[in-house]
Amino acid sequence: MPSRSHAPDWVLGLRNQLRSTVGTAYRVCEQRGKAKLDVRFADGSRATTVLPVKWLPAQAGVIQRSVESISQAIATGRTLKEAVAQQTGPDIPAPAIGHSQFPLLDVWEQFGRYKVQQTGQIKASTWGDVYGITAKHLEMACDASDAKSLLVQAGQAWQPCARIGPYR
Secondary structure (H helix, E strand, O other), X not given: OOOHHHOOHHHHHHXXXXXXXXXXXXXXXXXXOEEEEEEEOOOOOEEEEEEEEEOOHHHHHHHHHHHHXXXXXXXXXXXXXXXXXXXXXXXXXXXXXXXXXXXXXXXXXXXXXXXXXXXXXXXXXXXXXXXXXXXXXXXXHOOOOOHHHHHHHHHHOOOOOOXXXXXX
16 A cells, blocks of 8 residues: 555545544555455454445545445444445346347337336327337347347338338
8 A cells, every 4th residue: 555645635535534434443545446445353353355436536435435334334243245245235136038038029018018008198009000010020020139130120121211100
């Protein structure tokens, strides 16, 4: 850790603030662009962890709140690892596959339910008659492997200069 005389003003301010709120047992520095926390325990042992916060002046408040929250968690008996996990929360699992093998059609159906049932902007008969054509075209384009081929396949379903949607 560089000496205090070489630290930027925002770092000095952050360290002074942390010293007054959580004490001298908690130190912060930079490691690979993120905030690193070093904790000295009463028995003299140390533990370090890298916080999921960038080491930037704009993030000084976030760093301070994270360290203060970790300090409170450790004071209640949690380990440093548990306190950091409490900060970041549990890992969010990847979403499961939707109702069909074509998520684009699921999104289109959700959009239809939103327009018909939630907002009432479109009547159910209009959705079925006018927007149903778009659903059929999307079904033909759903086997596309990337965005460009999806747009090409979806566009081939209509005649050049054809109007799409409720505008006739």
